[in-house]
Structures are given as C-alpha cells and as structure tokens.
Amino acid sequence: MSPTDADLVLRVLEADDRHAFSTLVRRHQSAVRGLLRRLTCGDEALADDLAQETFLRAYRGLRGYRGGARLSTWLHRIAFNVFLSSTRRAAPTVQEEEEIPTRPRDRSLMRHDLDLALGELAPAERAAISLAYAREHTHKEVAAILDCPLGTAKTLIARAKEKLRRRLRAWEPSEAT
Amino acid sequence: MTRPPTDQDWLDELLGNDDYIEDKGFSARVMGTLPPRAPSPAWRRPILLAATFLACLVGVVILPGGAYLVEILQQASSYTPARSQLPLVPLLVLLLLAGGGVAAALHED
Numbered sequence: 001m002s003p004t005d006a007d008l009v010l011r012v013l014e015a016d017d018r019h020a021f022s023t024l025v026r027r028h029q030s031a032v033r034g035l036l037r038r039l040t041c042g043d044e045a046l047a048d049d050l051a052q053e054t055f056l057r058a059y060r061g062l063r064g065y066r067g068g069a070r071l072s073t074w075l076h077r078i079a080f081n082v083f084l085s086s087t088r089r090a091a092p093t094v095q096e097e098e099e100i101p102t103r104p105r106d107r108s109l110m111r112h113d114l115d116l117a118l119g120e121l122a123p124a125e126r127a128a129i130s131l132a133y134a135r136e137h138t139h140k141e142v143a144a145i146l147d148c149p150l151g152t153a154k155t156l157i158a159r160a161k162e163k164l165r166r167r168l169r170a171w172e173p174s175e176a177t
Numbered sequence: 178m179t180r181p182p183t184d185q186d187w188l189d190e191l192l193g194n195d196d197y198i199e200d201k202g203f204s205a206r207v208m209g210t211l212p213p214r215a216p217s218p219a220w221r222r223p224i225l226l227a228a229t230f231l232a233c234l235v236g237v238v239i240l241p242g243g244a245y246l247v248e249i250l251q252q253a254s255s256y257t258p259a260r261s262q263l264p265l266v267p268l269l270v271l272l273l274l275a276g277g278g279v280a281a282a283l284h285e286d
Contacts, residue, residue: 016214016215018208018211018214021208021211022204022208025203025204025207025208026200026204029198029200029203029204029207030197030198030199030200033198033203034195034198037198038195048203051203052203052206052207052210055207056207056210056211059211060212110191114191114192129192130192133189133192133193134192134193134194134195135195136193161188161192164188164192165188168188168191171187171191172187
C-alpha cells in the first residue's frame with residue numbers, strides 16, 4: 001500500500017526525507033501543471049516554470065500545511081498565488097483576439113480554442129472554473145484556494161461558465177446531431 | 178431516440194476533459210532546485226564517536242566474552258603464522274564495527 005500524503009509530509013518534516021517529497025511531487029505534478037496550463041492559456045513552458053516554483057514554495061512552507069485540507073487543495077492555492085505573482089511581474093501585453101472557428105475539427109483544436117476562450121476570462125474566473133471542473137474541487141475548496149467567500153466562488157464559476165458558453169457557441173452541438 | 182445535448186453536457190465535458198500529464202523529468206528538475214540539506218548539529222559527530230568507543234569498551238571489558246577477547250589480543254601480539262587464525266575472527270568483527278562507527282561519525286555533514 002502506498003503511503004498517504006499525510007505520511008509523506010510527516011517524513012519530510014521530521015527527517016527532511018527527499019525521497020518522500022519526490023513521491024509527493026510525482027503524485028501531484030500532473031494536477032498542478034494542468035491547472036497552471038489552463039491559467040496560462042496553454043503556455044506549457046511558462047506553466048512548468050510556475051509549477052516548479054509552486055513545489056519549491058510548498059517544500060519551504062510545508063510546516064504551514066494544516067492537515068485538515070487536502071494536500072492538493074493546499075498545492076493549488078500555492079499554484080494560484082504563484083500565477084498571480086507572475087502576472088503582476090509580467091508587463092501587460094495586448095492579446096490579439098483570435099477568431100474561433102465555426103466548427104471544431106479535432107480534439108487539439110478544441111483544446112486550443114478553449115485555451116483562447118479561457119484567456120479572455122479574468123484570472124480569478126479562469127482559476128475558479130478550472131479548479132471546479134478539471135480538478136474536481138468542491139465550491140468550498142475553490143473558495144479556500146482563491147481565498148474568497150463561498151458565494152463569490154460560486155458567482156465566479158457561474159459567470160465564467162456563461163462567458164465560455166457564449167464564446168464557444170460554435171462548438172455547441174446542433175439538435176439535429 | 179437520443180436526448181439532444183444540452184449546454185450543460187458539452188461544456189461540462191469539455192471543461193472536465195483534462196489528460197494526465199506525463200512527468201518526463203519534471204519531478205527530477207524540481208528536486209534539483211531544492212535547497213541543500215541543513216548541516217547536522219555540531220554535537221552529533223563527537224556523540225557518535227563517543228558512543229562507538231563506549232560500545233567497544235563494553236564489548237571488550239564488561240561482556241562475558243571480554244576476557245576471551247583480551248586473551249585473543251594477547252595471542253595476536255605474539256602471533257605466528259603456524260597457529261590457528263580462528264580466534265582472531267571476533268577481534269576482526271569488533272574492529273570492523275568500530276570502523277563503521279567512526280566512518281558514520283566522519284560522514285555526518
């Protein structure tokens with residue numbers, strides 16, 4: 001039986017067990033990198049840099065982890081903060097609005113268009129909807145990660161979904177199909 | 178008759194459709210960025226050396242076989258190749274253990 005996250009965290013804290021931390025990184029890397037890819041609108045290189053920074057901050061701040069929340073919730077909160085820091089550091093860029101095709105042709109194009117549509121959302125909306133759907137966090141966990149009231153988190157998710165629905169209307173399957 | 182897809186269906190499916198990302202060296206890169214381990218406290222090395230010395234002392238003097246080991250040491254001082262080497266085995270084991278303890282102490286960084 002593989003050790004739980006709590007066991008591994010304890011081993012890192014008590015003996016600076018690098019192997020235990022490496023296991024935690026391998027276990028959570030996909031979710032953290034996936035979230036950051038969505039937040040960075042599909043920029044894989046930037047997302048990986050931010051994910052690396054996320055795990056480094058997690059290692060340094062592991063004593064601050066309270067076992068009450070899931071470790072993934074705690075890691076996603078750090079990832080979101082790292083992302084926000086990076087957007088503050090980066091010079092504002094004018095993003096060219098790319099036209100979304102009328103009919104998606106394959107899966108990679110759909111992913112690309114979703115990234116474009118996500119890029120038009122406010123960072124908090126983007127994070128909220130990514131956390132709620134792709135990462136399967138509860139609304140309460142989303143609120144904890146974004147450090148906002150539960151009602152605000154629900155509003156962010158609903159608003160983001162409505163914007164995406166409008167933006168990606170071309171993908172909506174017709175009733176004839 | 179199939180149910181026509183709703184907004185809820187296609188958008189939920191699209192948003193929840195996130196593939197697993199293969200590690201491909203990511204974890205190793207993260208581990209490479211971690212700060213070096215904190216050095217051991219200064220008191221650990223002398224404590225280990227003292228513990229090794231004490232363990233040897235206990236082995237030689239206090240334990241029932243101590244007198245036998247002293248005898249082996251005396252034999253070793255007048256060692257000749259013609260005599261049996263078997264009695265030297267416990268002594269070699271003890272030296273090996275002591276060496277291990279000292280090595281462990283020296284690698285405490």
